[in-house]
Amino acid sequence: MKLYIYQQDEWPHFNWDSSVLLSLLGKARNMQGKLMGKMDSLGIELRREANLETLTSDILNSFEIEGEILNPEQVRSSLARRLGMNIPNLIRSDMYIDGIADMIYDVTQQFEMPLTNERLFDWYSFLLPTANSYLNENITHSWRNDSKGPMKISSGKKVNERVSYQAPDAVTLNDEMNLFVEWFNNEDKLDPIIKAGIAYLWFVIIYPFDSNNGKIARSLTDMLLSKSEKSLQRFYSMSAQIALKQNEYYSILEKTRLGNLDITAWLQWFINCLINAFAAAEQTLARVLYKQEFWNNLTTIYLNPRQNFLLNKIQVGLDNKLTSAKWAEIARCSADTALRDIKDLLHKQVLKKGTAGGRSTNYKLNDLI
DSSP states (O other): OOOSGGGSTTTTOOBOOHHHHHHHHHHHHHHHHHHHHHHHTSOHHHHHHHHHHHHHHHHHHHHHHTTOOOOHHHHHHHHHHHTTOOOTTOOOOOHHHHHHHHHHHHHHHSTTSOOOHHHHHHHHHHTSSSTTGGGOHHHHTSOOOOTTSSOEEEESOSTTOEEEEEOOOGGGHHHHHHHHHHHHHHOOSSOHHHHHHHHHHHHHHHOOSSSOHHHHHHHHHHHHHHHHHTOSOOOOOHHHHHHHTHHHHHHHHHHHHTSOSBOHHHHHHHHHHHHHHHHHHHHHHHHHHHHHHHHHTTTTSOOOHHHHHHHHHHHTTSOSSBOHHHHHHHHTOOHHHHHHHHHHHHHTTSEEEOSOOGGGOOEEEOSOO
């Protein structure tokens, strides 16, 4: 019985109904063009800020999809360093976060370089939480070996867990991945958005590693979209949209991996997700422009180093509501000093009190001043 898509006779020759996708593709390309045009009209620094915000969101959401929560400040700081951005008060990041940032830097800044097995092995190594992943070449620079049995993907809670998919046998992976990499590098007749959707699906069907396959598939998508736009900067996040629709994502993925080679439904879902990512990028642009205007309005107001540091933290969304106790903890100052800082900013109308009172009193940024 041919249960899985890769068991079909014509595998991996996917097919789809172009007429069904035509209007969606037109809408996606139109939104993509408008977004890139808007970003091109911004100054260099604003584009770099939008890129940093997008990449930070992309990493955080890609990992959250797999149930892993990363430290946003560390991710942002590590990315900023790799992008050569001169941002004050960047915090230290651990080796795991730095490895993730290295991978994303390679994906988005070296997208013209061909994909190779070694490059994929390197990405997988970057995603391992152990700092010494390079010390064991047999594990990190090879495909999964199924030494513990076939790779089975389960769904549902532990009590009612069921196998929703079994990946191709490990003995087939060299051939499967060689075919995939050859196609990835040399297929140039497909619409770039269609190619990105196929690459994502194809990779998670093969499931070549013991873990992190979804994260790498999303990075391959970003790589292809970056290449199609010929842009080193990312202004929209597919991962953020997938994270918002995880149930839909896993449902369409399961149906497609259990189906035949007609992947029209998958491509419909993928393109709609991309359209939503373009729409959400407008919000990123608005936040970046707001931040610039906010700081422009503060040019005549004196801020001490602690105030500057904490306002920056609020601006990147890490502490939207600050208490005086949290201010003292983050700024490493006394409670009295923290309260003086806050009262000064209240007087200057930079901060305003939240609605809660008493011990729950908190402060947030005032509207543009």
